[in-house]
Amino acid sequence: MSYEGSSAKPQDQAPQSSSQLLKSYFLENFGLWVGxxxxxxxxxxxxxxxxxxTAFREAAAQEWGDGGDALDRLGAFMGARVQWRAKDHLKSEARRLQHEVTCDTAVTQHLPDTGLAQPEQSFAEQEDRKWVHLVIQQLSPRDRKHASLVLDGLTPQECALELGLTEVNERVRRHRWMSRVTQIVQQDREEQR
Structure with a gap:
């Protein structure tokens, strides 16, 4: 079965309004599109x-009319829009992961190495801890709690559970405060030059 269109509309069926068409199309095809x-x-x-x-919400904003080709136009629209949205999701996920790696690297560069035992190294370790603490203190209280969970090694799913968020909201919030941390780190480096 091709996902580009939908099944043909029976000829003996009465014309449907745009919202009825979309509702029946949604009920019949949502699972197929997800699969x-x-x-x-x-x-x-x-x-x-x-x-x-998201693609169905965009389709709901369109007027499909009640002509015989409305179902075909809706199927073609959904085919194009679902593929576009999926590709966009993959690109944003790749950007988010790239940003997390960059931010994690920027923050962990200043974390102490637990194997240090010499006095001058423990002083450097204390300075690094102070620096990380100062960076995190510049975040909002909610973001500070989130950052501490991440630094404690919790996974995104565990953070979401701990903070009472969905995984999607956890990712969005993590991205925002990591962007802020990256900004702070970059400003600090520029000031040191």
Missing amino acids: FVQSRFSLPRGDSEDVVM
Whole structure:
């Protein structure tokens, strides 16, 4: 079955309004589109559902009319929009991961090495801890708590559970405060030059 279009509209069926058409199309094809995104783009079910729901919201903003070709136009629109949204999701995920790696590297460069035992090294370790503490103190209280969970080694799923957020909201918040930390680190480096 091709996902580019939808099944043909029976000829004996009465014309539907745009909202009725979209509702019936949604009920019949939501699971198919989610399965398509999961298999074609290897996204988890939750992300696939988000992609398809976004495409359906965009379709709901359109007027489809009640002509015989409305169902075909809706199917073609959904095919293009779902693929575009899935690719956009993959790109943003790649950017988020790249940013997390950059931010984690920037922060962990200043974390102490636990194997240090010499006095001058323990002084440097204390200075690094102070620096990390100062960077984190510049965040909001909510972001400070989130940062401390990340520095304690919790996974994004564990952080989301601990903070009472969905995984998507946890990722968004993590991205925002990591952007702020990166900004602070870059400003500090520029000031030291």
